[in-house]
Amino acid sequence: MSxxxxxxLENALREAxxxxxxxxxxxxxxxxxxxxxxxxxxxxxxxxxxxxxxxLATVYRTLTTLQAxxxxxxxxxxDQPARWEAADQHHHDHMIDVETGAxxxxxxxxxxxxxxxxxxxxxxxxxxxxxxxxxxxAR
Amino acid sequence: MSxxxxxxLENALREAxxxxxxxxxxxxxxxxxxxxxxxxxxxxxxxxxxxxxxxLATVYRTLTTLQAxxxxxxxxxxDQPARWEAADQHHHDHMIDVETGAxxxxxxxxxxxxxxxxxxxxxxxxxxxxxxxxxxxAR
DNA sequence: TTGCGTGCAAATTTTTTGCAAGCAC
DNA sequence: GTGCTTGCAAAAAATTTGCACGCAA
Numbered sequence: 001m002s003x004x005x006x007x008x009l010e011n012a013l014r015e016a017x018x019x020x021x022x023x024x025x026x027x028x029x030x031x032x033x034x035x036x037x038x039x040x041x042x043x044x045x046x047x048x049x050x051x052x053x054x055x056l057a058t059v060y061r062t063l064t065t066l067q068a069x070x071x072x073x074x075x076x077x078x079d080q081p082a083r084w085e086a087a088d089q090h091h092h093d094h095m096i097d098v099e100t101g102a103x104x105x106x107x108x109x110x111x112x113x114x115x116x117x118x119x120x121x122x123x124x125x126x127x128x129x130x131x132x133x134x135x136x137x138a139r
Numbered sequence: 140m141s142x143x144x145x146x147x148l149e150n151a152l153r154e155a156x157x158x159x160x161x162x163x164x165x166x167x168x169x170x171x172x173x174x175x176x177x178x179x180x181x182x183x184x185x186x187x188x189x190x191x192x193x194x195l196a197t198v199y200r201t202l203t204t205l206q207a208x209x210x211x212x213x214x215x216x217x218d219q220p221a222r223w224e225a226a227d228q229h230h231h232d233h234m235i236d237v238e239t240g241a242x243x244x245x246x247x248x249x250x251x252x253x254x255x256x257x258x259x260x261x262x263x264x265x266x267x268x269x270x271x272x273x274x275x276x277a278r
Numbered sequence: 279t280t281g282c283g284t285g286c287a288a289a290t291t292t293t294t295t296g297c298a299a300g301c302a303c
Numbered sequence: 304g305t306g307c308t309t310g311c312a313a314a315a316a317a318t319t320t321g322c323a324c325g326c327a328a
Contacts, residue, residue, distance in 0.1 A: 019302050021308060040293080055310050060293060062308095076217065078269070081292060095258065098266050108257055114250050115272055119234065122245070124274035127237050130217070131270045133254055135263035158327050160283060179318080194285050199318060201283095220317060 006032045009071055016069055026052035027062050028071070037075055037083040037103055077103075077132065093131040145171045148210055155208055165191035166201050167210070176214055176222040176242055216242075216271060232270040 003011075006029045010020045018024075030046050031038075038046065040059050047054040054062075063084055066072045075083040077096055093111075095104040111131065119126045142150075145168045149159045157163075169185050170177075177185065179198050186193040193201075202223055205211045214222040216235055231244040250270065258265045 014303090019307060021302070023309070053310095057294080057311075058309055061295095064294095076215065078215065095261065095263065097263070104261060106257055106261070108253060111250055111253050111257075114247060114253070115270075118245055118247055118250075119272055119274050120277065122234065122243060123277055124234065124236070124272075125277045127273045127275050129270070129272045131254075131268070133258055133263075133268045134266045135258050136266050138259065138262055138264045153328085158282065160327070162284070192285095196286075196319080197284055200320095203319095204283095 004032075013069060013071070018065065018069060022052070023047075023054045023058050024062050024065070026050065026054060027059065028066070031066075031072055031084060031086050034085070037085050039081045039083045041081070043084070076130075078134065093133075095133040095135050097136065098134050099136055143171075152208060152210070157204065157208060161191065162186075162193045162197050163201050163204070165189065165193060166198065167205070170205075170211055170223060170225050173224070176224050178220045178222045180220070182223070215269075217273065232272075234272040234274050236275065237273050238275055 006025070009028055009032070010025060013020055013024070026047055027043060030043060030050060030052075034046075040056065040063060043063075044054065044056045044059045047059070063072065063074070067074055067084075071087055072084050073087045075085060075094065077083065077094075090107065091112075092105040092107045095106055096102070097104070115129055116126055145164070148167055148171070149164060152159055152163070165186055166182060169182060169189060169191075173185075179195065179202060182202075183193065183195045183198045186198070202211065202213070206213055206223075210226055211223050212226045214224060214233065216222065216233070229246065231246045232250075234243040234245055235241070236243070254268055255265055
Protein backbone atom coordinates (compact mmCIF):
# COMPACT_ATOMS: atom_id res chain seq x y z
CA MET A 1 0.00 0.00 0.00
CA SER A 2 2.14 2.82 -1.24
CA UNK A 3 0.13 5.92 -1.81
CA UNK A 4 1.39 9.25 -2.97
CA UNK A 5 1.48 11.98 -0.38
CA UNK A 6 -1.27 13.82 -2.21
CA UNK A 7 -3.51 10.76 -2.16
CA UNK A 8 -2.96 10.30 1.56
CA LEU A 9 -3.95 13.88 2.10
CA GLU A 10 -7.08 13.48 0.01
CA ASN A 11 -8.20 10.64 2.22
CA ALA A 12 -7.47 12.60 5.34
CA LEU A 13 -9.53 15.48 3.99
CA ARG A 14 -12.46 13.23 3.18
CA GLU A 15 -12.33 11.80 6.65
CA ALA A 16 -12.42 15.29 8.04
CA UNK A 17 -15.59 15.86 6.06
CA UNK A 18 -14.00 18.02 3.40
CA UNK A 19 -15.09 17.23 -0.14
CA UNK A 20 -12.27 16.44 -2.48
CA UNK A 21 -13.23 18.27 -5.62
CA UNK A 22 -11.27 18.26 -8.85
CA UNK A 23 -9.99 21.73 -8.01
CA UNK A 24 -8.85 20.81 -4.51
CA UNK A 25 -7.14 17.65 -5.68
CA UNK A 26 -5.32 19.59 -8.38
CA UNK A 27 -4.08 22.28 -6.00
CA UNK A 28 -3.08 19.69 -3.44
CA UNK A 29 -0.91 17.95 -6.02
CA UNK A 30 0.57 21.18 -7.26
CA UNK A 31 1.49 22.34 -3.78
CA UNK A 32 2.87 18.95 -2.80
CA UNK A 33 5.05 19.03 -5.91
CA UNK A 34 6.28 22.58 -5.34
CA UNK A 35 9.79 23.00 -4.06
CA UNK A 36 9.35 26.73 -3.72
CA UNK A 37 6.81 28.96 -2.00
CA UNK A 38 4.25 30.09 -4.58
CA UNK A 39 1.59 32.73 -4.02
CA UNK A 40 -2.06 32.47 -5.06
CA UNK A 41 -1.51 33.94 -8.52
CA UNK A 42 1.37 31.56 -9.17
CA UNK A 43 -0.65 28.55 -8.04
CA UNK A 44 -3.45 29.69 -10.31
CA UNK A 45 -0.99 29.85 -13.20
CA UNK A 46 0.44 26.43 -12.40
CA UNK A 47 -3.03 24.90 -12.26
CA UNK A 48 -3.74 26.51 -15.62
CA UNK A 49 -0.55 25.04 -17.09
CA UNK A 50 -1.39 21.63 -15.64
CA UNK A 51 -4.61 21.75 -17.57
CA UNK A 52 -6.71 22.03 -14.44
CA UNK A 53 -9.19 24.83 -14.73
CA UNK A 54 -9.36 26.49 -11.34
CA UNK A 55 -10.61 30.02 -10.92
CA LEU A 56 -8.53 32.41 -8.86
CA ALA A 57 -11.37 32.80 -6.37
CA THR A 58 -11.35 29.05 -5.83
CA VAL A 59 -7.59 29.08 -5.40
CA TYR A 60 -8.02 31.53 -2.54
CA ARG A 61 -10.92 29.60 -1.02
CA THR A 62 -9.05 26.32 -1.32
CA LEU A 63 -5.93 27.72 0.31
CA THR A 64 -8.01 28.88 3.25
CA THR A 65 -9.65 25.47 3.52
CA LEU A 66 -6.41 23.52 3.30
CA GLN A 67 -4.82 25.78 5.86
CA ALA A 68 -7.72 25.23 8.24
CA UNK A 69 -7.14 21.50 7.81
CA UNK A 70 -3.51 21.97 8.67
CA UNK A 71 -2.41 20.68 5.31
CA UNK A 72 -0.65 23.82 4.15
CA UNK A 73 0.90 26.87 5.75
CA UNK A 74 0.69 30.51 4.93
CA UNK A 75 3.85 32.58 4.71
CA UNK A 76 3.73 36.35 4.79
CA UNK A 77 7.09 37.77 3.91
CA UNK A 78 7.79 41.45 4.01
CA ASP A 79 5.80 43.52 1.52
CA GLN A 80 4.80 40.56 -0.61
CA PRO A 81 1.55 38.75 -1.34
CA ALA A 82 1.06 35.68 0.85
CA ARG A 83 2.91 32.53 -0.16
CA TRP A 84 2.12 28.92 0.65
CA GLU A 85 3.88 25.69 1.40
CA ALA A 86 2.94 22.13 2.28
CA ALA A 87 2.71 21.67 6.05
CA ASP A 88 5.53 19.21 6.18
CA GLN A 89 6.45 16.83 8.91
CA HIS A 90 8.96 19.15 10.55
CA HIS A 91 8.37 22.75 11.40
CA HIS A 92 10.92 25.19 10.09
CA ASP A 93 11.60 28.89 9.73
CA HIS A 94 12.73 30.92 6.75
CA MET A 95 15.74 32.89 5.68
CA ILE A 96 15.19 35.29 2.78
CA ASP A 97 18.11 36.52 0.71
CA VAL A 98 17.22 40.18 0.27
CA GLU A 99 19.31 40.42 -2.87
CA THR A 100 18.07 37.40 -4.82
CA GLY A 101 14.77 36.69 -3.11
CA ALA A 102 15.90 33.11 -2.52
CA UNK A 103 14.21 31.42 0.42
CA UNK A 104 16.13 28.96 2.56
CA UNK A 105 14.50 26.87 5.26
CA UNK A 106 16.15 26.18 8.57
CA UNK A 107 15.38 24.99 12.08
CA UNK A 108 16.87 25.53 15.48
CA UNK A 109 15.68 23.63 18.50
CA UNK A 110 17.61 26.03 20.65
CA UNK A 111 15.72 29.03 19.32
CA UNK A 112 12.42 27.20 19.71
CA UNK A 113 13.24 26.40 23.30
CA UNK A 114 14.26 29.96 24.06
CA UNK A 115 11.02 31.25 22.59
CA UNK A 116 8.97 28.95 24.79
CA UNK A 117 11.00 30.01 27.80
CA UNK A 118 10.51 33.69 27.15
CA UNK A 119 6.78 33.28 26.66
CA UNK A 120 6.52 31.21 29.82
CA UNK A 121 8.38 33.83 31.83
CA UNK A 122 5.72 36.32 30.87
CA UNK A 123 2.88 33.96 31.65
CA UNK A 124 2.12 32.90 28.12
CA UNK A 125 2.28 29.76 26.06
CA UNK A 126 3.09 29.87 22.38
CA UNK A 127 0.33 29.14 19.90
CA UNK A 128 2.61 29.57 16.92
CA UNK A 129 5.39 31.84 15.90
CA UNK A 130 7.02 33.42 12.94
CA UNK A 131 10.72 33.88 12.48
CA UNK A 132 12.22 35.30 9.32
CA UNK A 133 15.82 36.22 8.75
CA UNK A 134 16.38 38.71 5.96
CA UNK A 135 19.95 38.06 4.92
CA UNK A 136 22.70 38.80 2.46
CA UNK A 137 25.62 36.59 1.39
CA ALA A 138 28.54 37.21 3.71
CA ARG A 139 31.49 38.73 1.95
CA MET B 140 19.56 72.29 25.73
CA SER B 141 16.64 70.02 26.44
CA UNK B 142 14.73 69.21 23.31
CA UNK B 143 11.83 66.88 23.00
CA UNK B 144 12.46 63.66 21.18
CA UNK B 145 10.28 64.82 18.33
CA UNK B 146 12.22 68.05 17.96
CA UNK B 147 15.51 66.18 17.87
CA LEU B 148 14.14 64.02 15.13
CA GLU B 149 12.95 67.02 13.14
CA ASN B 150 16.45 68.42 13.14
CA ALA B 151 17.91 65.12 12.11
CA LEU B 152 15.44 64.97 9.23
CA ARG B 153 16.29 68.47 8.07
CA GLU B 154 19.96 67.61 8.16
CA ALA B 155 19.23 64.59 6.02
CA UNK B 156 17.63 66.91 3.51
CA UNK B 157 14.07 65.96 4.34
CA UNK B 158 11.67 68.87 4.61
CA UNK B 159 9.84 69.10 7.88
CA UNK B 160 6.34 69.99 6.85
CA UNK B 161 3.44 70.60 9.19
CA UNK B 162 2.13 67.11 8.33
CA UNK B 163 5.41 65.34 8.97
CA UNK B 164 5.96 67.15 12.25
CA UNK B 165 2.47 66.25 13.38
CA UNK B 166 2.85 62.56 12.55
CA UNK B 167 6.27 62.46 14.13
CA UNK B 168 4.84 63.78 17.40
CA UNK B 169 1.89 61.46 17.29
CA UNK B 170 4.04 58.39 16.73
CA UNK B 171 6.56 59.43 19.37
CA UNK B 172 3.70 59.80 21.83
CA UNK B 173 2.08 56.47 20.96
CA UNK B 174 2.52 53.66 23.41
CA UNK B 175 0.84 51.20 21.10
CA UNK B 176 1.34 50.17 17.47
CA UNK B 177 -1.12 52.10 15.31
CA UNK B 178 -1.79 51.45 11.63
CA UNK B 179 -2.10 54.12 8.95
CA UNK B 180 -5.84 54.59 9.40
CA UNK B 181 -5.41 54.99 13.14
CA UNK B 182 -2.62 57.52 12.72
CA UNK B 183 -4.81 59.41 10.29
CA UNK B 184 -7.59 59.45 12.90
CA UNK B 185 -5.23 60.61 15.65
CA UNK B 186 -3.91 63.41 13.47
CA UNK B 187 -7.49 64.44 12.80
CA UNK B 188 -8.27 64.45 16.51
CA UNK B 189 -5.14 66.45 17.21
CA UNK B 190 -6.46 69.09 14.87
CA UNK B 191 -3.74 68.45 12.29
CA UNK B 192 -5.23 68.01 8.86
CA UNK B 193 -3.28 65.27 7.17
CA UNK B 194 -4.70 63.32 4.26
CA LEU B 195 -4.53 59.56 4.36
CA ALA B 196 -2.35 59.55 1.25
CA THR B 197 0.12 61.78 3.03
CA VAL B 198 0.05 59.54 6.07
CA TYR B 199 1.17 56.66 3.85
CA ARG B 200 3.80 58.74 2.07
CA THR B 201 5.11 60.09 5.34
CA LEU B 202 5.36 56.66 6.90
CA THR B 203 7.42 55.50 3.94
CA THR B 204 9.66 58.54 4.23
CA LEU B 205 10.19 58.24 7.96
CA GLN B 206 10.93 54.55 7.61
CA ALA B 207 13.52 55.27 4.94
CA UNK B 208 15.13 57.68 7.40
CA UNK B 209 15.20 54.98 10.04
CA UNK B 210 12.96 56.98 12.32
CA UNK B 211 10.10 54.51 12.48
CA UNK B 212 9.61 50.81 11.92
CA UNK B 213 6.97 48.88 10.09
CA UNK B 214 5.32 45.91 11.74
CA UNK B 215 3.37 43.40 9.73
CA UNK B 216 1.49 41.07 12.00
CA UNK B 217 -0.46 38.15 10.67
CA ASP B 218 -3.45 39.09 8.52
CA GLN B 219 -3.49 42.68 9.64
CA PRO B 220 -2.78 46.02 7.99
CA ALA B 221 0.76 47.27 8.66
CA ARG B 222 1.40 48.91 12.01
CA TRP B 223 4.11 51.34 12.99
CA GLU B 224 6.27 52.22 15.94
CA ALA B 225 9.04 54.68 16.74
CA ALA B 226 12.46 53.19 15.98
CA ASP B 227 13.55 53.30 19.56
CA GLN B 228 16.98 52.98 21.00
CA HIS B 229 16.82 49.23 21.58
CA HIS B 230 15.68 46.67 19.09
CA HIS B 231 12.95 44.33 20.28
CA ASP B 232 10.60 41.66 19.03
CA HIS B 233 6.88 41.21 19.57
CA MET B 234 4.58 38.81 21.30
CA ILE B 235 0.92 38.97 20.23
CA ASP B 236 -1.82 37.61 22.48
CA VAL B 237 -4.05 35.87 19.95
CA GLU B 238 -7.04 36.19 22.24
CA THR B 239 -6.88 39.85 23.16
CA GLY B 240 -4.69 41.26 20.42
CA ALA B 241 -2.41 42.74 23.06
CA UNK B 242 1.16 43.29 21.90
CA UNK B 243 4.07 42.83 24.28
CA UNK B 244 7.62 43.75 23.40
CA UNK B 245 10.55 41.63 24.44
CA UNK B 246 14.20 41.04 23.69
CA UNK B 247 16.57 38.13 23.91
CA UNK B 248 20.24 38.49 23.29
CA UNK B 249 20.52 34.73 23.20
CA UNK B 250 18.03 34.43 20.37
CA UNK B 251 19.73 37.25 18.49
CA UNK B 252 23.07 35.50 18.83
CA UNK B 253 21.65 32.20 17.69
CA UNK B 254 20.13 33.82 14.65
CA UNK B 255 23.43 35.34 13.65
CA UNK B 256 25.13 31.99 14.18
CA UNK B 257 22.66 30.14 12.02
CA UNK B 258 22.90 32.67 9.22
CA UNK B 259 26.71 32.58 9.41
CA UNK B 260 26.73 28.81 9.20
CA UNK B 261 24.91 29.05 5.91
CA UNK B 262 27.18 31.75 4.58
CA UNK B 263 24.88 34.69 5.22
CA UNK B 264 24.83 37.75 7.37
CA UNK B 265 21.62 39.13 8.77
CA UNK B 266 20.28 42.37 7.36
CA UNK B 267 17.29 42.37 9.65
CA UNK B 268 14.87 39.87 11.04
CA UNK B 269 11.37 39.44 12.23
CA UNK B 270 10.31 37.38 15.19
CA UNK B 271 6.74 37.24 16.38
CA UNK B 272 5.35 34.95 19.04
CA UNK B 273 1.61 34.41 18.83
CA UNK B 274 0.66 33.45 22.35
CA UNK B 275 -2.13 32.71 24.77
CA UNK B 276 -2.23 33.17 28.54
CA ALA B 277 -0.95 30.01 30.17
CA ARG B 278 -3.59 28.33 32.26
C1' DT C 279 12.13 81.43 -5.78
C1' DT C 280 12.48 76.49 -6.48
C1' DG C 281 11.05 72.17 -6.47
C1' DC C 282 9.69 68.93 -2.90
C1' DG C 283 5.34 67.78 -0.53
C1' DT C 284 0.31 67.66 -0.29
C1' DG C 285 -4.65 66.82 -1.28
C1' DC C 286 -7.91 64.68 -4.02
C1' DA C 287 -9.55 61.32 -6.67
C1' DA C 288 -8.63 57.61 -9.41
C1' DA C 289 -5.98 53.45 -9.89
C1' DT C 290 -3.58 49.19 -8.20
C1' DT C 291 -2.98 45.11 -5.80
C1' DT C 292 -4.48 41.39 -3.14
C1' DT C 293 -8.12 39.06 -1.33
C1' DT C 294 -13.09 38.31 -0.29
C1' DT C 295 -17.92 37.56 -1.32
C1' DG C 296 -22.95 37.17 -3.36
C1' DC C 297 -25.42 34.40 -6.24
C1' DA C 298 -26.85 30.91 -9.52
C1' DA C 299 -25.27 26.63 -11.33
C1' DG C 300 -22.40 22.22 -10.64
C1' DC C 301 -20.85 18.17 -8.62
C1' DA C 302 -19.08 15.07 -4.50
C1' DC C 303 -20.76 11.79 -1.59
C1' DG D 304 -30.90 14.16 -3.95
C1' DT D 305 -28.67 17.50 -0.86
C1' DG D 306 -25.96 21.01 0.16
C1' DC D 307 -21.12 22.06 -0.06
C1' DT D 308 -18.25 24.08 -4.02
C1' DT D 309 -17.34 26.65 -7.90
C1' DG D 310 -17.14 30.46 -11.40
C1' DC D 311 -17.90 35.02 -12.44
C1' DA D 312 -18.12 39.48 -11.58
C1' DA D 313 -18.50 42.85 -8.28
C1' DA D 314 -16.84 44.48 -3.80
C1' DA D 315 -13.67 45.19 -0.17
C1' DA D 316 -9.45 46.44 2.02
C1' DA D 317 -4.95 48.43 1.99
C1' DT D 318 -1.94 51.05 -0.34
C1' DT D 319 -0.11 53.72 -4.31
C1' DT D 320 -0.05 57.31 -7.78
C1' DG D 321 -1.01 61.36 -11.34
C1' DC D 322 -1.61 66.01 -11.33
C1' DA D 323 -2.17 70.81 -10.10
C1' DC D 324 -1.41 73.69 -6.24
C1' DG D 325 1.04 74.96 -1.79
C1' DC D 326 4.74 75.81 1.13
C1' DA D 327 9.60 74.78 3.43
C1' DA D 328 14.10 76.25 3.04
